């Protein structure tokens with residue numbers, strides 16, 4: 001089976017991990033955490049990085065750092081991975097949804113203004129599948145309404161908006177380093193920011209909010225969201241090769257585009273003129289003219305040895321939200337269309353030319369059969 005994504009760990013990962021084990025620095029103290037935080041933040045074009053245990057905890061930490069709580073509203077896209085919404089719910093705040101843009105699949109900024117109320121504290125755009133959001137209108141609206149922009153850049157390491165990297169486009173950026181991400185630490189995440197006060201508060205909260213003067217005295221509700229030195233060692237080795245990983249994904253996307261653009265009824269990812277898409281996952285969306293519906297297509301591809309994944313199920317369609325009495329009767333047609341008809345193809349940076357050609361060939365075969 002051609003996998004959707006596998007990590008590439010053939011750089012200095014093993015040497016750095018061995019160093020952790022040989023020197024006994026295996027928990028969250030140790031040189032790799034600091035080096036990874038500093039170097040990843042610098043890669044994003046910001047000054048502070050606070051490593052966490054996952055992208056989910058990075059998002060929660062960012063919102064907790066901003067003191068988001070009951071009575072506050074956080075605006076996020078209807079089309080995203082549920083971790084984005086969970087982070088808001090952990091804080092007891094109200095998630096407010098915006099439909100997706102049909103081309104980029106990101107939060108549609110033209111639908112944002114109508115969602116802003118006096119309670120809006122944070123706008124939380126997500127750079128879906130590696131394409132950055134159109135940030136200027138989002139930032140303008142946030143500024144006008146004294147809201148903070150927190151980016152969910154879990155899928156967008158290295159993506160750029162008007163020449164600036166994801167993670168530097170709002171007041172806080174949040175990343176995931178799960179095994180399928182552009183760089184990985186196995187499990188892990190990071191909050192990045194240019195604001196020293198926010199960075200200091202995030203750093204304290206992720207470490208149980210120990211009082212710096214008197215240990216075991218706690219004036220805030222903290223968390224243990226500490227990344228281990230071993231994870232950071234892997235992350236640092238990955239970061240050394242991030243340019244290669246992004247270049248590989250961009251090259252795969254260009255080749256997929258060439259091979260798939262003629263398939264009728266199939267929508268492919270875009271790259272807006274102001275964007276540098278890192279194509280974390282190469283998504284495709286079936287339409288009325290496609291020969292088979294999405295789920296059948298996934299089955300036919302699996303029969304041909306090609307692994308795929310369905311797109312996210314939109315937030316308002318999740319049973320957990322229904323159980324919590326959220327979004328009742330709300331409709332987000334673009335997110336719903338993506339959730340029902342989207343899938344992504346093998347996209348890892350280690351994907352070979354033959355695997356890509358076999359994937360595209362399988363799609364052509366299915367389209368030819370459906371003629």
Ligand SMILES: Cc1ncc(COP(=O)(O)O)c(C=O)c1O
Nearest residue numbers: 054055056081083154176177178
């Ligand atoms: C958009 C988005 N946000 C948040 C997360 C959560 O990251 P993690 O799995 O590291 O908790 C993911 C993970 O896949 C994601 O895709």
